[in-house]
Amino acid sequence: MRITKSQLDDINKKSEAHHREHFDFLADRLAKNGHDVEGILKKLSDFQVAIPSWALGAGGTRFGRFGFQGEPSNLEQKIDDIGILHTLTQTAGAISLHIPWDVPTDYKAIKELANSHDVIFDAVNSNTFQDQKDAKESYKFGSLSNTKKAVREQAVEHNVEVIKIGDKLGLKSLTVWLADGSNFPGQSNFQTALQNTEDSLKVIYKALPDDWKLLIEYKPYEPNFYSTVIQDWGTSFMLANACGDKAYTLVDLGHHLPNTNIEQIVSTLMLKGKLGGFHFNDSKYGDDDLTVGSVKPYALFLIFNALVFGMENNQQNPYPAWMIDASHNIKDPLEDLIQSLEAIQEAYAKALLVDQKSLTEAQQNHDVVKCQELLQDAYRTDVRPLLEKARLNRGGAISPIKTYRSLKVRKNLINERGTYSVATGL
Ligand SMILES: [Mn+2]
Numbered sequence: 001m002r003i004t005k006s007q008l009d010d011i012n013k014k015s016e017a018h019h020r021e022h023f024d025f026l027a028d029r030l031a032k033n034g035h036d037v038e039g040i041l042k043k044l045s046d047f048q049v050a051i052p053s054w055a056l057g058a059g060g061t062r063f064g065r066f067g068f069q070g071e072p073s074n075l076e077q078k079i080d081d082i083g084i085l086h087t088l089t090q091t092a093g094a095i096s097l098h099i100p101w102d103v104p105t106d107y108k109a110i111k112e113l114a115n116s117h118d119v120i121f122d123a124v125n126s127n128t129f130q131d132q133k134d135a136k137e138s139y140k141f142g143s144l145s146n147t148k149k150a151v152r153e154q155a156v157e158h159n160v161e162v163i164k165i166g167d168k169l170g171l172k173s174l175t176v177w178l179a180d181g182s183n184f185p186g187q188s189n190f191q192t193a194l195q196n197t198e199d200s201l202k203v204i205y206k207a208l209p210d211d212w213k214l215l216i217e218y219k220p221y222e223p224n225f226y227s228t229v230i231q232d233w234g235t236s237f238m239l240a241n242a243c244g245d246k247a248y249t250l251v252d253l254g255h256h257l258p259n260t261n262i263e264q265i266v267s268t269l270m271l272k273g274k275l276g277g278f279h280f281n282d283s284k285y286g287d288d289d290l291t292v293g294s295v296k297p298y299a300l301f302l303i304f305n306a307l308v309f310g311m312e313n314n315q316q317n318p319y320p321a322w323m324i325d326a327s328h329n330i331k332d333p334l335e336d337l338i339q340s341l342e343a344i345q346e347a348y349a350k351a352l353l354v355d356q357k358s359l360t361e362a363q364q365n366h367d368v369v370k371c372q373e374l375l376q377d378a379y380r381t382d383v384r385p386l387l388e389k390a391r392l393n394r395g396g397a398i399s400p401i402k403t404y405r406s407l408k409v410r411k412n413l414i415n416e417r418g419t420y421s422v423a424t425g426l
Pocket residue numbers: 177217252279325
């Protein structure tokens with residue numbers, strides 16, 4: 001299914017007057033306060049977030065999985081789904097593949113299909129957290145950190161293979177997330193596990209083309225519950241430094257213990273030029289994979305405030321690779337992703353409204369009250385008309401969710417793909 005321009009125009013027309021009234025009011029107010037509204041709209045339009053190929057079907061827990069009808073059952077259909085998201089939101093212009101779940105069979109055809117949806121390939125993900133069919137070695141006790149050399153070599157070889165696949169698709173970064181760790185005290189020697197991981201990553205790093213990045217993700221627990229080898233940003237940062245200039249830390253919002261100050265981590269990494277990638281989601285307890293902004297929207301805003309400051313002031317940091325890393329257990333995955341994309345744009349827009357100059361002054365004068373006022377003045381601004389305008393400027397929908405529902409997208413997908421189609425992945 002493809003949404004046509006005339007379908008979008010027809011639906012947009014119905015709320016255009018309402019949108020214009022709200023936008024004009026906000027734009028006027030922002031301009032009077034010294035904001036460059038056109039510049040903000042341009043930044044919002046340019047902010048594209050990758051959708052991972054595994055997030056288009058129903059996720060599950062170890063207790064069960066409740067399927068969604070009309071799920072994409074192959075890579076082509078997944079790209080079509082991202083095409084739908086991008087057509088509506090104009091902010092989902094990239095796909096992040098997971099190998100071996102989504103190995104293309106015909107590279108040229110896949111690239112053409114993505115191109116027809118105006119979607120590019122972003123960071124590719126390796127998988128050494130599951131045993132693959134016919135694999136000689138098992139990752140049950142770790143991959144890059146394993147005490148057995150043959151297992152480490154197999155895991156390194158897989159990553160090198162993933163780089164080759166990504167290279168054929170024209171993308172430029174490899175994301176490594178390891179499930180390695182231990183479940184019980186004494187099971188693993190921390191130093192051996194960390195040293196093995198560093199040595200393995202260095203071999204993978206050597207296989208990276210010159211213009212590629214290695215993004216190292218961290219996670220404090222799960223699937224191992226006593227320890228994980230790359231447990232926090234500091235460990236990832238240390239490994240990235242050990243590998244070299246092309247290696248970076250990747251921050252996943254869900255990969256922190258409750259109350260971790262993620263905006264401070266973001267600031268530290270950007271100051272050191274080492275924030276390479278970012279995974280969006282939301283959580284209450286841990287890696288809950290909930291819709292972005294559904295639980296802690298103010299925390300998301302504060303994180304974006306740190307990201308905006310870093311993007312404007314830290315030339316030493318590359319432009320990060322953005323991705324939504326979420327799972328959809330009870331919502332239609334496409335509706336969930338639309339909500340996440342909206343929440344990301346909203347937090348970004350609000351962060352762009354922070355009066356950085358006044359904030360710096362207030363910080364220097366130790367005016368704590370003013371600092372909070374400045375942040376919250378931006379946060380309390382209803383920026384939704386800006387998001388609507390940014391989407392409209394690129395030919396998207398004023399209201400992606402309403403449009404998705406009024407076009408009965410899911411019903412169309414069920415008609416095309418059937419009721420029982422199941423997406424590959426988790
Ligand atoms: Mn992630």
